[in-house]
Amino acid sequence: xxxxxxxxxxxxxxxxxxxxxxxxxxxxxxxxxxxxxxxxxxxxxxxxxxxxxxxxxxxxxxxxxxxxxxxxxxxxxxxxxxxxxxxxxxxxxxxxxxxxxxxxxxxxxxxxxxxxxxxxxxxxxxxxxxxxxxxxxxxxxxxxxxxxxxxxxx
Numbered sequence: 001x002x003x004x005x006x007x008x009x010x011x012x013x014x015x016x017x018x019x020x021x022x023x024x025x026x027x028x029x030x031x032x033x034x035x036x037x038x039x040x041x042x043x044x045x046x047x048x049x050x051x052x053x054x055x056x057x058x059x060x061x062x063x064x065x066x067x068x069x070x071x072x073x074x075x076x077x078x079x080x081x082x083x084x085x086x087x088x089x090x091x092x093x094x095x096x097x098x099x100x101x102x103x104x105x106x107x108x109x110x111x112x113x114x115x116x117x118x119x120x121x122x123x124x125x126x127x128x129x130x131x132x133x134x135x136x137x138x139x140x141x142x143x144x145x146x147x148x149x150x151x152x153x154x
Contacts, residue, residue: 018117025121026148029128034135035070036146042153045077054086070135094134
């Protein structure tokens with residue numbers, strides 16, 4: 001897996017402040033819930049449908065193994081201008097199809113204004129709020145199952 005992903009951010013896209021804003025949104029969202037939120041950004045989507053790529057990454061990032069099946073992956077392919085949100089089975093049905101579609105549209109609206117970091121951060125926080133309704137944070141039992149950093153692909 002190490003060869004597939006690189007941790008270094010693309011210098012040309014996010015400033016340090018923008019990257020920090022997204023990471024802080026992930027951390028804030030996860031303080032509300034036992035759920036896990038990840039953000040994956042790459043240049044090109046290898047699939048026609050970005051949800052197919054997101055499903056593949058969800059498995060590769062080991063998100064299928066969260067204890068409560070409540071992980072969510074936000075995926076963006078910058079050059080191809082594609083994005084998707086993939087939620088594990090336990091949270092997808094509880095939040096409802098309309099919620100997930102609205103979050104994608106919200107991100108698209110902000111991206112159209114070229115406010116990428118804010119769009120990602122806003123959606124991540126809202127995902128955390130929905131996760132908290134169904135999988136609230138429990139200080140006694142919760143552990144951070146996955147890293148909170150942004151994952152950058154090729």
